[in-house]
Amino acid sequence: MDLSSKIYVAGHKGMVGSALVRNLKAHGFSNLIYRTRQELNLCIQQDVNSFFEEEKPEYVFLAAAKVGGIQANNTYRADFIYENLMVQSNIIHAAYKSKVKKLMFLGSSCIYPKLAPQPLKEEYLLTGELEYTNEPYAIAKIAGIKMCESYHKEYGCNFISVMPTNLYGPNDNYDLNNSHVLPALLRKFHEAKENQASTVTVWGTGNPRREFMHADDMADACVYLMKNYDKEKFVNLGVGTDVSIKELAHLIKEIVGYKGEIVFDATKPDGTPRKLMDVSYLHSLGWTHKINLEQGIKSVYNEFKASKHLRVV
Numbered sequence: 346m347d348l349s350s351k352i353y354v355a356g357h358k359g360m361v362g363s364a365l366v367r368n369l370k371a372h373g374f375s376n377l378i379y380r381t382r383q384e385l386n387l388c389i390q391q392d393v394n395s396f397f398e399e400e401k402p403e404y405v406f407l408a409a410a411k412v413g414g415i416q417a418n419n420t421y422r423a424d425f426i427y428e429n430l431m432v433q434s435n436i437i438h439a440a441y442k443s444k445v446k447k448l449m450f451l452g453s454s455c456i457y458p459k460l461a462p463q464p465l466k467e468e469y470l471l472t473g474e475l476e477y478t479n480e481p482y483a484i485a486k487i488a489g490i491k492m493c494e495s496y497h498k499e500y501g502c503n504f505i506s507v508m509p510t511n512l513y514g515p516n517d518n519y520d521l522n523n524s525h526v527l528p529a530l531l532r533k534f535h536e537a538k539e540n541q542a543s544t545v546t547v548w549g550t551g552n553p554r555r556e557f558m559h560a561d562d563m564a565d566a567c568v569y570l571m572k573n574y575d576k577e578k579f580v581n582l583g584v585g586t587d588v589s590i591k592e593l594a595h596l597i598k599e600i601v602g603y604k605g606e607i608v609f610d611a612t613k614p615d616g617t618p619r620k621l622m623d624v625s626y627l628h629s630l631g632w633t634h635k636i637n638l639e640q641g642i643k644s645v646y647n648e649f650k651a652s653k654h655l656r657v658v
Contacts, residue, residue: 346374346403346404346447346571346572348372348373348374348375349375349376350374350376350403350404350446351376351378351400351401351402351403351404352369352374352376352377352378352402352403352404352405352406353377353378353379353400353402353404353405353406354366354369354377354378354379354406354408355379355387355405355406355407355408355409355432355436356407356408356409356410357379357408358381358382358516359408359409359410359412359516360512360513360514360515360516360517360518360560361408361451361509361512361560361563361564362379362406362408362409363515363516363560364514364515364516364560364561364563364564365406365408365564365567365568366379367561367564368561368564368565368567368568369568372568378400378402380396387409387431387432387435387436388428388431388432388435389435390431390435390438390439393435393436393439394435394439394442396439397439397440397442397443397445398443401443402440402443402445403445403446403447404445404446404447404448404571405436405440405445405447405448405449406448406449406451406567406571407433407436407437407448407449407450407451407489408451409432409433409436410429410432410433410451411424411425411428411429411432411482412453412482412518412525413425413518413524413525414524414525414526414529415478415479415548415614415616418478418479418481418482419477419478419479419614422480422481423481425479425481425482425485426481426482426484426485429482429485429486429489430485430488433450433485433488433489433492434488434492436448437450437489437492437493437496437504440502440504441496441500441502441504445502446503447503447504447505447571447575448493448502448503448504448505449504449505449506449507449567449570449571450489450490450492450493450504450505450506450507451506451507451509451567452486452487452489452490452506452507452508452509452579453482453483453486453508453509454508454509454510454511454556454581454583454620454622455475455476455479455482455483455486455617455620456470456475456483456486456487456490456508457469457470457475457620458471458472458473458474458475459473459474459475459476459477459617459618460473460474460618461473463619463621464585464621464622464623464624465581465620465621465622465623466581466623467508467578467579467580467581467623467626470487470490470579471487476616476617478614478616479616489506490506490508490579492504493505493506493577493579494506494577494579497577498577503575505570505571505574505575505576505577505579505580506579506580507566507567507570507579507580507581507582508579508580508581508582508622509558509563509582509583510556510557510558510581510582510583510584510620510621510622511525511526511527511555511556511557511558511620512525512557512558512559512560512563513525513527513528513557513558513559513560513641513642513645514559514560514561514563514641514645515560515561515645515648516560517560517645519531519532519649521533526548526555526590526593527557527593527597527642528645530547530593530594530597531597531601531642531645531646531649532649533545533546533547534594534597534598534601534603535601535603535646535649535650537603537605538601538602538603538604542605543605543606544605544606544607544608545594545598545603545605545606545607545608546608546609546610547590547591547594547607547608547609547610548610548613548614549590549609549610549611549613549614549615549616550609550611550615551589551590551591551594551609552589552590552591552615552618553589553590553615553616553617553618553619553620554587554588554589554590554618554619554620554621555587555588555589555590555593555619555620556583556584556585556586556587556588556620556621556622557584557587557588557593557638557641558582558583558584558634559634559636559641559644559645561636562584562634562635562636563582565632565635566582566627566632566634567582569631569632570630570632573630573631574630578626580626580627580630581622581623581624581626581627582622582624582627583621583622583624583627583634584624584634584638585621585622585623585624585628586621587619587620587621588638591607591609594607595607596638596639596642597642600639600642600643600646601646
């Protein structure tokens with residue numbers, strides 16, 4: 346990519362897309378294009394085709410997706426598989442038809458089997474059953490990987506895929522019903538502190554282990570790979586270490602300054618027991634993360650408190 350290259354970031358309003366935009370701008374890329382959901386419905390094939398024909402982007406970051414936590418994934422199963430399949434299929438095929446130079450598809454670590462060996466290596470894909478609660482979303486993401494591989498094989502398209510681990514950062518979703526675990530806990534502990542609540546309830550046993558990567562690290566890895574990686578094989582993006590949900594809850598409690606007790610509700614689902622990415626392939630390509638978890642949570646908590654649209658009323 347040259348600094349003047351025309352780059353389309355699909356999903357620029359979300360946490361992932363906005364992190365990509367920040368990183369690209371910081372590196373001096375100025376010819377960025379994007380559309381809001383109101384301006385372009387990515388589920389409508391003809392609209393997507395027309396957009397690509399008119400704008401002719403040279404590079405595409407496919408970060409647009411319908412995302413959510415365990416409850417959202419399990420409740421809106423049809424919405425998650427339909428919308429994600431439509432969005433990625435329309436963009437990937439339009440990119441092929443309009444001869445985009447390179448496309449990056451962003452997937453998710455939930456593509457791996459529920460009981461896959463840990464840490465998760467790229468070759469573990471499709472070796473076992475998926476976690477039921479997010480199966481529709483995972484299947485859509487697997488389809489995206491296979492589309493990029495197939496267009497790479499059949500048409501010679503330079504379409505690559507990356508699989509980020511659990512992400513957090515600016516522009517995260519703090520809705521208690523539809524968000525991921527880290528922002529949900531951050532909001533819960535903040536509200537409990539503000540309301541002087543004696544306890545905070547955390548879903549599940551607290552035993553599952555998760556890996557967390559700051560969105561700015563993820564974006565930096567993506568831009569690095571967009572400039573330096575052209576192979577068919579998808580790449581895990583992560584930090585290579587994990588924490589239990591219990592450890593995460595206590596870390597957030599300390600950062601927020603909440604003084605009450607934590608209660609774990611074992612009647613609620615835990616999800617996958619462990620999800621740690623093997624990032625040795627990413628490291629071999631010359632990139633490693635820079636933001637540690639405590640530092641990252643402190644920065645997003647400061648943003649949470651300072652941002653009016655996130656402040657809890």
